[in-house]
Amino acid sequence: MAHTIANKEKLLLRVRKIKGQMNGIEKALEQETDCFKVLQQISASRGAIQSLMREVLDGHIKEHLGNHVSNEQREKEIENLTSLFKTYLK
Amino acid sequence: MAHTIANKEKLLLRVRKIKGQMNGIEKALEQETDCFKVLQQISASRGAIQSLMREVLDGHIKEHLGNHVSNEQREKEIENLTSLFKTYLK
Amino acid sequence: MAHTIANKEKLLLRVRKIKGQMNGIEKALEQETDCFKVLQQISASRGAIQSLMREVLDGHIKEHLGNHVSNEQREKEIENLTSLFKTYLK
Amino acid sequence: MAHTIANKEKLLLRVRKIKGQMNGIEKALEQETDCFKVLQQISASRGAIQSLMREVLDGHIKEHLGNHVSNEQREKEIENLTSLFKTYLK
Numbered sequence: 001m002a003h004t005i006a007n008k009e010k011l012l013l014r015v016r017k018i019k020g021q022m023n024g025i026e027k028a029l030e031q032e033t034d035c036f037k038v039l040q041q042i043s044a045s046r047g048a049i050q051s052l053m054r055e056v057l058d059g060h061i062k063e064h065l066g067n068h069v070s071n072e073q074r075e076k077e078i079e080n081l082t083s084l085f086k087t088y089l090k
Numbered sequence: 091m092a093h094t095i096a097n098k099e100k101l102l103l104r105v106r107k108i109k110g111q112m113n114g115i116e117k118a119l120e121q122e123t124d125c126f127k128v129l130q131q132i133s134a135s136r137g138a139i140q141s142l143m144r145e146v147l148d149g150h151i152k153e154h155l156g157n158h159v160s161n162e163q164r165e166k167e168i169e170n171l172t173s174l175f176k177t178y179l180k
Numbered sequence: 181m182a183h184t185i186a187n188k189e190k191l192l193l194r195v196r197k198i199k200g201q202m203n204g205i206e207k208a209l210e211q212e213t214d215c216f217k218v219l220q221q222i223s224a225s226r227g228a229i230q231s232l233m234r235e236v237l238d239g240h241i242k243e244h245l246g247n248h249v250s251n252e253q254r255e256k257e258i259e260n261l262t263s264l265f266k267t268y269l270k
Numbered sequence: 271m272a273h274t275i276a277n278k279e280k281l282l283l284r285v286r287k288i289k290g291q292m293n294g295i296e297k298a299l300e301q302e303t304d305c306f307k308v309l310q311q312i313s314a315s316r317g318a319i320q321s322l323m324r325e326v327l328d329g330h331i332k333e334h335l336g337n338h339v340s341n342e343q344r345e346k347e348i349e350n351l352t353s354l355f356k357t358y359l360k
Contacts, residue, residue: 011119019112026105032095035150036170042143043178049139053132054359058352060125065348067341074337080126082328088133089324090270144269148262155258157251164247172238179234180360183305191299199292206285212275215330216350222323223358229319233312240305260306268313 007059014052021045053088093149104142111135143178183239194232201225233268277329284322291315323358 025041027033064077115131117123154167205221207213244257295311297303334347 005122008119012116015112015116019109022105022109022112026102029098029101039146039150039174042146043174046139046143049136050359053136054355056129056132057355060129061348061352065335067344071337078331078335082331084129084133085324085327089320140269144265147265151258151262155245157254161247168241168245172241175234175237179230185302188299192296195292195296199289202285202289202292209278209281219326219330219354222326223354226319226323229316233316236309236312240309264309264313
């Protein structure tokens with residue numbers, strides 16, 4: 001996964017930010033914070049996960065379907081990708 | 091937030107599961123795991139966040155817009171909710 | 181449905197715009213237009229439907245859960261709304 | 271767009287079904303039907319559009335990124351696809 005290696009630090013920052021958001025939601029629930037604030041935090045974390053998805057997917061398509069890939073590998077990745085979309089794009 | 095208090099343990103379990111998923115994604119990126127597996131894990135965690143959102147929202151609507159709420163409070167919550175949807179339902 | 185009556189013309193314009201987009205997609209498929217353009221048109225029409233949903237939902241919440249509504253009516257609408265979200269927010 | 275040609279009738283059926291749903295929503299608004307029913311119809315039509323998107327996208331990826339495609343063409347399609355996701359996967 002050359003692209004996730006190249007972008008490794010950037011992607012890890014995104015993941016750690018989402019972990020921080022989850023810690024915030026956990027604390028808010030434990031401390032019985034105002035419920036609407038919890039909803040706003042969950043909404044923000046969903047946005048962050050979707051951005052992470054988009055970024056990994058972008059690299060994945062460029063890296064694993066591009067011209068430098070073997071025919072066999074490409075065929076497998078196309079199958080992977082379309083099966084992923086069956087779930088993700090419901 | 092009576093409903094998040096009543097469901098507190100159930101909601102906390104969901105949040106902790108998502109934290110576990112984020113730890114898995116972090117580790118997968120650090121160890122340069124197969125990229126498609128990372129995509130599948132991100133897809134699953136998005137589903138888990140959406141379920142969390144739906145569950146908190148469900149309780150929120152029942153609890154904060156219901157008949158037992160003061161008119162003033164309900165008015166404020168309706169404003170909150172419609173403003174949240176402007177972002178969440180884009 | 182006081183709010184859809186008040187906003188009737190505005191909502192009808194949105195619906196007719198989406199019908200126009202569907203006609204465009206139908207024609208593009210019939211004429212075997214460039215496939216990527218079809219994808220772009222479908223993507224745009226999904227955005228238009230989501231905006232329509234948000235707008236009707238916004239009015240619905242204000243109108244059918246507000247302070248002027250009877251307790252019985254509000255109870256029913258809260259049930260309706262949370263059941264809708266079970267499908268819409270998957 | 272070989273795949274949209276092969277699946278032409280199937281895709282056209284989907285598009286026409288969505289047009290029918292839009293006609294239903296238009297009529298419901300004009301006749302000032304129960305607002306919650308309008309929300310359910312909009313929710314259903316969003317589902318139908320997402321299924322259409324998934325189906326066209328599935329064919330698109332198989333057809334336009336596959337092994338039979340020229341390098342130049344594939345490069346262009348990868349760019350198209352990742353730019354589409356910037357909007358569609360927000």
